[in-house]
Amino acid sequence: xxxxxxxxxxxxxxxxxxxxxxxxxxxxxxxxxxxxxxxxxxxxxxxxxxxxxxxxxxxxxxxxxxxxxxxxxxxxxxxxxxxxxxxxxxxxxxxxxxxxxxxxxxxxxxxxxxxxxxxxxxxxxxxxxxxxxxxx
Numbered sequence: 012x013x014x015x016x017x018x019x020x021x022x023x024x025x026x027x028x029x030x031x032x033x034x035x036x037x038x039x040x041x042x043x044x045x046x047x048x049x050x051x052x053x054x055x056x057x058x059x060x061x062x063x064x065x066x067x068x069x070x071x072x073x074x075x076x077x078x079x080x081x082x083x084x085x086x087x088x089x090x091x092x093x094x095x096x097x098x099x100x101x102x103x104x105x106x107x108x109x110x111x112x113x114x115x116x117x118x119x120x121x122x123x124x125x126x127x128x129x130x131x132x133x134x135x136x137x138x139x140x141x142x143x144x145x146x147x
Contacts (some may be wrong), residue, residue, distance in 0.1 A: 014061045020054040027053035031064060032145075039094045039118060041126065041143035046072030046083060055091075063088035064101075076142040080105040081113075094118035104128060104136070 021030040027050035034055060035042050049067035056062075064087040071082050087101035095117045103110040115129040118140060126143065129135045 014059065015054060015056065015063070017058055018054040018056045018061075020052060022052050024050045027051070027064070030055070034062060034091060038091050040091075040096070040116070041118075041140050042145040044116065044143045045087070046070055046081065060090040060092050061088070062091050062096075074142050077138050079138070079142075082110060094120060104130075106134075 019030075021027045028047060030053045031045055031047060031050070032042055034053075035044055045064070047064065047066055048070045051065040051067060052063075053065075054063050066083070066085055066087075069082060069084055071080060073080050082103040082105070084101035084103075087099075089096045089099035095115070097115045099114050099116060100112070102113045102116075104113055111130040111132055111134070113128050114131045115127075117127045117129070119125040119127060119137075124140050125137050126140045127135050127137050
């Protein structure tokens with residue numbers, strides 16, 4: 012794939028998880044934002060911000076502080092930049108009985124402590140950043 016050209020790639024759970032966490036930290040995103048398990052590969056293209064994560068199976072994580080169930084696909088990708096992941100694929104949040112895909116995640120610089128999740132349908136939900144701290 013052309014978008015993966017020039018990528019830094021880490022294989023295996025420990026190295027991949029370490030890279031995913033360091034990317035979140037570098038770009039000012041909460042460290043617990045991506046609940047991952049059995050990571051196979053993580054890649055990042057610094058020139059474009061394109062990143063991807065491959066894990067063995069889907070993962071569902073309950074962010075208890077906000078009572079929100081989030082599903083992470085085997086394949087997750089998007090473009091990461093300062094305080095934002097856009098064109099996100101592979102992440103869904105349960106809303107009532109539906110699982111709408113999350114297309115963008117953005118930490119609000121104007122309202123510190125808030126993070127916004129935008130779905131493909133244009134619906135935006137706002138939560139406290141601390142709900143996505145590592146270990147939540």
